[in-house]
Amino acid sequence: MYRLRLLSIVVLVALALGVGFASAQDGHIVDRIMERGELICGVNSVLPGFGTQNDAGEFVGFDTDICRAVAAAILGDAGAIAFRPLTAAERPTALASGEIDMLSRNTTWTMSRDTEWGATFGPTTFYDGQGIMVKVDFGVSTIAELGEESIVMCATAGTTTELNITDKANELGADWELSTFPDFDAIMDAYEAGACDAFTSDISSLVSRKATSADPAAHTILPGAISKEPLGPVSPQSDARFADIIRWTVWGLVQAEEFGIDSMNIGDHMESEDAGIGRLLGLGDNVAGEYLGINDEFMVDVISQLGNYGEIYDRHLGPDTIFGLERGLNDLWTRGGLLYAAPFR
């Protein structure tokens, strides 16, 4: 009797572990993407450099290319994608309802979002911080000086921006009236019309908005960041396999840059004898994709169609763009930045 009971407990525990393992792998979102033949990605459509629509109606930007990289990894085609423009406040519902498969929209990784959104954050693709922009003729040159002024401070609703600026105002004892707007265009209109004395946002967003404003020289981004804003892709927590694909695709972009593999020279690496390159590209007996349930050469598809991390960065934000954003923290760890991929093995 005792033995029987012990046996049934062992069987139950084994079943529970088995079920746990299966649901940790899951893959229902990956299956749905494969059946549909298309990845649906939630993006920003009003943030030049990160996510915007060009004259032909195509979504372009650093964040939208992260979506395309995942489409290339799963489907072999960076163009097998549909974009859903979202405001900041719409993000959690779009993710939870299954309206989108993933999100790549200047989204900060925070503890509450990681837990309450039922989300898994991928590796940080852009290390940012929050800044403040004012008009040059307002005449202040530091955030501390701005703290002495009674002003209207504008921000986007449903963002970390809104929360951080409240902390900063309290810290400085500043008399700032916070005014929030649903999206960036609305803020910019209000700011240009004089309804906002200052506007606060991720520094990358301020750089983007300043560069694309009617008179960029009329605005100044005050020095210093008031917060850490690690931005990256997000997927539903219910599909660990999909999250793994996003994670290893982003790290693959970074690792390719570290190896010096890019969209132009990838053909020269296809016979590489280097063990690390072989593992990244899934060459020969290497099974890179098998761990994820996708094609072993998934990173070949990604790099040949989109380039490595540095190419994506330069295409949208680098020295040849109107933004000219320095790599800074978004450089490889070997060059003093924070980009560091875990080993492909």
Ligand SMILES: N[C@@H](CCC(=O)N[C@@H](CS)C(=O)NCC(=O)O)C(=O)O
């Ligand atoms: N990284 C922050 C801010 C993201 C965000 O949405 N920023 C605003 C600018 S402050 C924006 O992109 N607005 C465009 C929109 O909402 O359409 C977050 O994840 O909450």
